[in-house]
Amino acid sequence: xxxxxxxxxxxTHDAVYNSTKATHEKRTKVLFDHFPDxxxxxxxxGEIKQHVIENLDxxxxxxxxxxxxxxxxxxxxxxxLDANQAVLDIMRKRNAxxxxxxxxxxxxxxxxxxxxxxxGVECLETxxxxxxxxxxxxxxxxxxxxxxxxxRREVAVCFEKNGLGAYNDDPNVITQRAxxxxxxxxxxxxxxxTGANFVVAESGRLVLVTNEGNSRFCxxxxxxxxxxxxxxxxxxxxxxxxxxxxxxxxxxxAQQLTVYTEFIKGPRKPTQxxxxxxxxxxxxxxxxIDVLATECRDILRCIRCxxxxxxxxxxxxxxxxxxRSVYPGPVGAVLSPLLAKEKFxxxxxxxxxxxxxxxxxxxxxxxxxxxxxxxxxxxxNKRAHGPNSGTPPLGAWSILAxxxxxxxxxxxxxxxxxxxPRVLMPGPLRKWSDHxxxxxxRGGQFRKWLKNRPTAKGKS
Amino acid sequence: MxxxxxxxxxxxxxxxxxxxxxxxxxxxxxxxxxxxxxxxGCAIDFPEGQTCCGQPAFNAGDWPxxxxxxRHTVKVFAGDVPVIVPSASCAAMLVHGAPLEFEKEADxxxxxxxxxxxxxxxxxxxxxxxxxxxxxxxxxxxAFHTSCHSRGTKSGESTLALLRSIAGVEVQIFGEGEQCCxxxxxxxxxxxxxxxxxxxxxxxxxxxxxPDILVSGDSSCMMHLAGMAEKEGxxxxxxxxxxxxxxxxKNGGLLxx
Amino acid sequence: MNARxxxxxxxxxxxxxxxxxxxxxxxDGELAVAHKLVDHHAPLELFCERIKLVNGxxxxxxxxxxxxxxxxxxxxxxxxxxxxxxxxxxxGPEFTLSPEFDRTRVDDxxxxxxxxxGGIAETGTIILNDTLTSRRLGALAPWVHIAxxxxxxxxxxxADAVLVLGDDPNVIWATGxxKTADIxxxxxxxxxxxxxxxxxxx
Numbered sequence: 001x002x003x004x005x006x007x008x009x010x011x012t013h014d015a016v017y018n019s020t021k022a023t024h025e026k027r028t029k030v031l032f033d034h035f036p037d038x039x040x041x042x043x044x045x046g047e048i049k050q051h052v053i054e055n056l057d058x059x060x061x062x063x064x065x066x067x068x069x070x071x072x073x074x075x076x077x078x079x080x081l082d083a084n085q086a087v088l089d090i091m092r093k094r095n096a097x098x099x100x101x102x103x104x105x106x107x108x109x110x111x112x113x114x115x116x117x118x119x120g121v122e123c124l125e126t127x128x129x130x131x132x133x134x135x136x137x138x139x140x141x142x143x144x145x146x147x148x149x150x151x152r153r154e155v156a157v158c159f160e161k162n163g164l165g166a167y168n169d170d171p172n173v174i175t176q177r178a179x180x181x182x183x184x185x186x187x188x189x190x191x192x193x194t195g196a197n198f199v200v201a202e203s204g205r206l207v208l209v210t211n212e213g214n215s216r217f218c219x220x221x222x223x224x225x226x227x228x229x230x231x232x233x234x235x236x237x238x239x240x241x242x243x244x245x246x247x248x249x250x251x252x253x254a255q256q257l258t259v260y261t262e263f264i265k266g267p268r269k270p271t272q273x274x275x276x277x278x279x280x281x282x283x284x285x286x287x288x289i290d291v292l293a294t295e296c297r298d299i300l301r302c303i304r305c306x307x308x309x310x311x312x313x314x315x316x317x318x319x320x321x322x323x324r325s326v327y328p329g330p331v332g333a334v335l336s337p338l339l340a341k342e343k344f345x346x347x348x349x350x351x352x353x354x355x356x357x358x359x360x361x362x363x364x365x366x367x368x369x370x371x372x373x374x375x376x377x378x379x380x381n382k383r384a385h386g387p388n389s390g391t392p393p394l395g396a397w398s399i400l401a402x403x404x405x406x407x408x409x410x411x412x413x414x415x416x417x418x419x420x421p422r423v424l425m426p427g428p429l430r431k432w433s434d435h436x437x438x439x440x441x442r443g444g445q446f447r448k449w450l451k452n453r454p455t456a457k458g459k460s
Numbered sequence: 461m462x463x464x465x466x467x468x469x470x471x472x473x474x475x476x477x478x479x480x481x482x483x484x485x486x487x488x489x490x491x492x493x494x495x496x497x498x499x500x501g502c503a504i505d506f507p508e509g510q511t512c513c514g515q516p517a518f519n520a521g522d523w524p525x526x527x528x529x530x531r532h533t534v535k536v537f538a539g540d541v542p543v544i545v546p547s548a549s550c551a552a553m554l555v556h557g558a559p560l561e562f563e564k565e566a567d568x569x570x571x572x573x574x575x576x577x578x579x580x581x582x583x584x585x586x587x588x589x590x591x592x593x594x595x596x597x598x599x600x601x602x603a604f605h606t607s608c609h610s611r612g613t614k615s616g617e618s619t620l621a622l623l624r625s626i627a628g629v630e631v632q633i634f635g636e637g638e639q640c641c642x643x644x645x646x647x648x649x650x651x652x653x654x655x656x657x658x659x660x661x662x663x664x665x666x667x668x669x670x671p672d673i674l675v676s677g678d679s680s681c682m683m684h685l686a687g688m689a690e691k692e693g694x695x696x697x698x699x700x701x702x703x704x705x706x707x708x709x710k711n712g713g714l715l716x717x
Numbered sequence: 718m719n720a721r722x723x724x725x726x727x728x729x730x731x732x733x734x735x736x737x738x739x740x741x742x743x744x745d746g747e748l749a750v751a752h753k754l755v756d757h758h759a760p761l762e763l764f765c766e767r768i769k770l771v772n773g774x775x776x777x778x779x780x781x782x783x784x785x786x787x788x789x790x791x792x793x794x795x796x797x798x799x800x801x802x803x804x805x806x807x808x809g810p811e812f813t814l815s816p817e818f819d820r821t822r823v824d825d826x827x828x829x830x831x832x833x834x835g836g837i838a839e840t841g842t843i844i845l846n847d848t849l850t851s852r853r854l855g856a857l858a859p860w861v862h863i864a865x866x867x868x869x870x871x872x873x874x875x876a877d878a879v880l881v882l883g884d885d886p887n888v889i890w891a892t893g894x895x896k897t898a899d900i901x902x903x904x905x906x907x908x909x910x911x912x913x914x915x916x917x918x919x
Contacts, residue, residue, distance in 0.1 A: 213910020355644025378521025436687025
């Protein structure tokens with residue numbers, strides 16, 4: 001990650017920095033202007049989500065029963081492949097070959113579009129940012145702002161390269177071109193796929209929070225709706241939505257509400273000519289149940305708002321691609337290694353790439369104690385991989401720091417440079433000195449002064 | 461993030477944890493802490509056997525190593541008087557970090573008890589001893605860095621209140637005050653580019669306010685920022701706020717020089 | 718063992734080790750109300766104020782709507798069949814209000830007129846649903862959407878509106894025209910949905 005940050009293009013760095021900083025500042029203003037007690041709201045929302053997570057054994061069957069009663073078919077997907085296969089099976093049963101999808105992070109985890117394309121199904125992203133990412137064979141770098149790292153020039157070049165018009169970097173023109181191109185695709189598609197921001201156990205309602213109108217179009221133009229939903233997205237009651245909806249848009253985009261908040265309870269009303277006759281919900285595990293069994297289960301509260309990314313000084317320096325995973329930023333630093341399962345070592349640097357400043361926890365609408373979770377992961381990494389964990393060896397230091405005589409000798413001598421933040425090795429010391437000087441060594445001076453001063457009030 | 465408990469012990473008999481950084485580099489900040497507390501009428505016990513709060517190993521993920529050091533600290537600070545620490549991060553370690561890594565340990569109770577008695581210095585002066593304004597004078601423009609470990613505590617606001625009340629002190633506002641300085645323990649050497657990127661940003665903001673001195677309640681942040689500034693050839697003056705409190709007294713003729 | 722049993726079994730196992738489960742807080746509904754915004758305001762007045770802040774357009778007469786559409790040259794559109802006859806008369810012969818929506822000619826309709834199920838003053842939101850929206854595409858695809866909103870159906874707060882979501886399978890809260898800021902954070906209105914959102918309050 002550090003290497004990536006060092007070689008990041010200035011244009012990209014500036015785009016990410018300016019955008020995240022602006023959104024964070026707007027978020028703070030709109031949240032606290034409207035709710036002076038916003039931190040209390042975050043605490044309660046956190047308690048609601050924690051309650052759900054710790055009672056998923058009750059909530060999952062409850063939600064399933066309610067969905068079925070509403071005429072929705074429910075599927076269960078332990079792995080990414082199961083989730084993708086479930087979508088394909090539904091398509092095949094309907095002889096369907098074209099799907100339009102709204103933005104859903106869980107489908108990026110499972111790499112749904114890629115899987116469907118491989119199996120002869122046209123799967124088109126409809127969220128503008130995701131559409132551009134798909135056309136450009138790129139990867140999103142932020143969970144709410146997928147092309148935060150791209151300039152309009154890069155988008156214009158991409159459109160021209162892919163038959164979407166001669167070079168034009170006016171954002172209005174780019175958006176209009178996408179609008180015109182995609183509306184034909186909606187109308188020709190067989191199936192519309194979405195995620196869900198929330199699923200309410202009491203009513204079986206799915207809640208979608210969007211701005212562009214793409215999920216509405218998916219559900220107005222096609223006859224079959226498939227929703228891919230992580231098992232942790234449940235909320236207990238409709239009334240809890242008042243709290244979460246007030247927090248979500250303000251945290252994500254500094255809006256009071258996003259343009260479209262959709263509450264979907266089942267297939268279309270029989271008197272409604274447009275919309276799906278058939279509705280499916282696929283509950284996706286893909287590692288979440290493993291996380292549920294760990295001390296890091298609090299991360300499952302996450303409602304994917306991106307506020308932590310926007311405030312994180314590390315994210316601002318490195319940008320999203322440095323995290324090499326679907327979820328970047330502070331949430332990603334916890335969730336990505338955990339969801340990676342046996343590939344944990346490949347992402348082991350993520351929990352360490354943090355100064356533990358706590359800004360993320362302060363903005364999280366569900367009050368996730370992210371720094372504590374990062375610390376737990378560092379402990380877990382060390383225990384699992386010992387000498388190969390990449391953790392600096394501090395055993396010798398800890399023995400020194402529990403033996404006062406040796407410690408005081410080291411202080412007085414000053415030669416044994418075995419101290420915070422430098423470790424017993426020349427390597428880290430050298431690394432420190434690459435960028436910073438060291439203050440003069442004053443080991444033992446304070447204790448000497450304390451002992452020798454004329455009016456020794458304190459006992460030693 | 462730590463939130464110190466509501467009913468911590470107060471009083472004028474205290475123990476002091478100097479911190480390993482003061483032990484090694486910043487002896488004057490520790491000295492100033494003693495002088496300030498004694499000025500306020502405190503009787504200070506400095507347990508000689510103290511070493512470190514155990515945070516470096518805790519943050520690095522070597523919890524067994526950290527627990528060894530914390531256990532030693534608990535032993536050394538036996539008692540029930542307040543433990544005063546001139547560092548928000550060391551205080552946070554004892555209040556929040558240590559209980560976290562001792563969750564499953566048999567001696568969790570002992571560790572929690574120590575955390576229950578721990579106060580960061582400014583928090584103690586303002587909320588433990590009830591001192592709202594600071595006497596003496598210290599004419600200077602100060603940029604105050606609220607360290608990240610004071611999140612969720614009263615340390616930042618307490619320090620600012622004390623500094624602002626000193627005759628002659630001008631506390632400068634600068635941009636992005638809530639952003640981390642980039643130190644973060646072993647993070648500073650494991651992720652040097654990101655760490656110094658953050659540090660440079662912080663220095664840029666603080667310098668834009670044109671201060672005479674950079675001040676904080678955490679020596680680690682100061683060491684990182686001052687070290688960077690000096691390395692690039694534009695050194696800045698840094699002080700622990702305890703030194704400002706002490707020097708204000710001296711300047712006002714309230715301390716024997 | 719099927720996928721369902723596998724997942725639920727592992728969930729049970731994961732949670733079995735918890736000594737106790739986090740309780741559901743019974744939080745006070747007042748916390749979810751932005752009192753600074755709503756106190757001492759009547760729903761209609763607040764609704765008009767808030768909808769303008771999200772670039773939605775409140776109007777109070779058919780004449781007003783017709784004048785606006787004519788000014789922009791938007792003369793042909795879709796209209797809820799139940800209202801078409803009456804509104805065609807009120808709009809006049811210059812306009813074409815079609816009670817049918819031809820999917821193959823989606824861009825022929827510059828505007829769509831459908832009935833709203835309610836509104837939310839606190840946020841400037843128009844509530845649509847399957848029951849009262851004659852065609853989902855009619856309210857979505859045209860550049861201009863005109864939602865006919867009886868003023869007595871405007872709720873004061875979001876918290877109120879959440880409690881009456883009811884049984885309609887497709888309730889939509891539309892808060893202004895569709896938008897994006899995906900490209901360099903620049904706000905563009907009119908993406909896949911309408912670029913103009915009118916609330917015709919009667």
